[in-house]
Amino acid sequence: KAGVTQTPRYLIKTRGQQVTLSCSPISGHRSVSWYQQTPGQGLQFLFEYFSETQRNKGNFPGRFSGRQFSNSRSEMNVSTLELGDSALYLCASSETGDGYTFGSGTRLTVV
Amino acid sequence: KNEVEQSPQNLTAQEGEFITINCSYSVGISALHWLQQHPGGGIVSLFMLSSGKKKHGRLIATINIQEKHSSLHITASHPRDSAVYICALNTDKLIFGTGTRLQVFP
Numbered sequence: 001k002a003g004v005t006q007t008p009r010y011l012i013k014t015r016g017q018q019v020t021l022s023c024s025p026i027s028g029h030r031s032v033s034w035y036q037q038t039p040g041q042g043l044q045f046l047f048e049y050f051s052e053t054q055r056n057k058g059n060f061p062g063r064f065s066g067r068q069f070s071n072s073r074s075e076m077n078v079s080t081l082e083l084g085d086s087a088l089y090l091c092a093s094s095e096t097g098d099g100y101t102f103g104s105g106t107r108l109t110v111v
Numbered sequence: 112k113n114e115v116e117q118s119p120q121n122l123t124a125q126e127g128e129f130i131t132i133n134c135s136y137s138v139g140i141s142a143l144h145w146l147q148q149h150p151g152g153g154i155v156s157l158f159m160l161s162s163g164k165k166k167h168g169r170l171i172a173t174i175n176i177q178e179k180h181s182s183l184h185i186t187a188s189h190p191r192d193s194a195v196y197i198c199a200l201n202t203d204k205l206i207f208g209t210g211t212r213l214q215v216f217p
Binding site: 033035037042043044045048056058088090092099100101102103104105107 | 144146151152153154155156159197199203204205206207208209210
C-alpha cells in the first residue's frame with residue numbers, strides 16, 4: 001500500500017508570492033489533515049478535510065487555505081507569503097480520523 | 112497554561128538504558144498518540160492509546176486517563192532510537208507536545 005505522498009519536498013519562494021502544496025493520502029483514506037512545524041511553535045494544526053469538506057480549522061490567518069478533491073487528494077495554499085511562513089508542512093491521512101499516517105513533508109523556505 | 116506538557120525536553124542515554132518520556136495534559140481527549148520524528152522531518156505514528164498499555168517490540172506506552180498522564184518507555188535503548196518523540200492529543204484536532212529529543216550513544 002503506498003504511503004502518504006507530499007509534493008514538492010522542498011520549495012523556495014519569495015515574500016509576497018503564493019504557494020500550493022499537494023498531499024495524496026493512502027488509498028481509501030478520506031480524511032486529510034495539514035500541520036505546520038516551526039522551531040519556535042512546534043507542530044500546529046492547520047485544517048482537516050473529510051470527503052471534500054473542511055471539518056476543522058486551526059488558528060491561522062485566512063492566507064492559509066486548503067481544499068480536497070473527490071479522489072481525496074488535498075492541496076493547501078498560502079497566499080502573500082511572509083518570512084514566518086518558512087516551515088515544514090506535513091499532511092496526514094486517516095481512515096477514521098483517529099489513527100494517522102504522515103507524509104514526509106514539504107519544507108518551504110520564504111526569502 | 113499549555114494543554115499538553117512533555118518532559119524531559121532533552122534526554123541523552125547510553126545504549127542499553129531504559130528510557131521514559133512523560134506527557135501530561137489538561138483537556139478531555141478521545142485518544143493520545145505517540146509519534147517519532149527523525150532528522151529530515153518524517154513522522155511515524157508509534158502508538159494510539161485510549162486506555163491502559165500497548166507494547167510494540169522494545170516500546171511500551173501507557174496512559175492513565177484519570178490522572179491525564181501518559182508515558183512512553185524504551186527498553187534496551189539503541190542509537191537508532193535517537194529521534195524526537197512527540198505526544199499528541201486527539202481532540203477535535205491533534206494538539207502536539209513540544210517533543211523530547213532523545214540521543215542514545217553507543
